[in-house]
Amino acid sequence: SVFNDTIELASEVDFNDDDPRMTWDSDYDRFQNPPDYPTQPSNASWLHDRYPAVTDVARGVKSRRFVDWMFPSFFGYVRNPYGVIDSPLKKGQQLMIRINASFPVASLDAEKRFLLTTRNGLGGRHALLGSLLIFGSGVCFVLAIAVVAINKWCPRPAGKPRFRQLAHGFTSDWEPPQPGPAAASASAAAAPPAAAVAASSSVDQAFKASV
DSSP: OOOOOEEEEOSSOOEETTOGGGSOHHHHTTOOOOTTTTTSSTTOOOHHHHOTTTOOTTTTTOOHHHHHHHSOOSSSSOOOOOOEEOSOOOTTOOOOEEEEOOSOOTTTTOOOOOOOOOEETTEEOOHHHHHHHHHHHHHHHHHHHHHHHHHHHSOOOOOOOSOSEEETTEESSOOOOOOOHHHHHHHHHHSOOHHHHHHHHHHHHHHHHHO
16 A cells, blocks of 8 residues: 655755655654564564665654555545655756656556646645636626626516505504594693693792792
């Protein structure tokens, strides 16, 4: 299950196959060598014994190439980083690459490819994602124009209200209820006569004068 193909850049570029940017730190911390590594047990077959081109004795399973290739892919193809080129590449620059193809794929009816791409915090370049975003924004723009055109030239007429009379004295076109004859007479009866008001005020004045 370990991808043991080796790739060497013969050109004068700074190539690092154990760069921290190749894996997430949370994934890298999951892999730990045993406390007695690499002395015990004496008959153990360590990773560096089986795949010396992938890792060495000092790193063991703490090789970022090994860690990255141990996680399964979400798709039907595997596309994992092999290394990082830190040297700036110029347009038209030629790179000489030596590939030692040791990982068998004939029985799997598969093929291997070597890609050079840029990468940032969101991953590598993906032309399909950009095409899907442009297509989706175009569809949304067309739908927005269609909605504006329908509302302007073919507006939908307002429907009829389902309930004209919502409550007693309250209709769908709300207006403050007007007092009827019974309410007017009740308010008139509740108000005190003007003569009674004048008498009470004169009594209050006389009480204040006596005090």
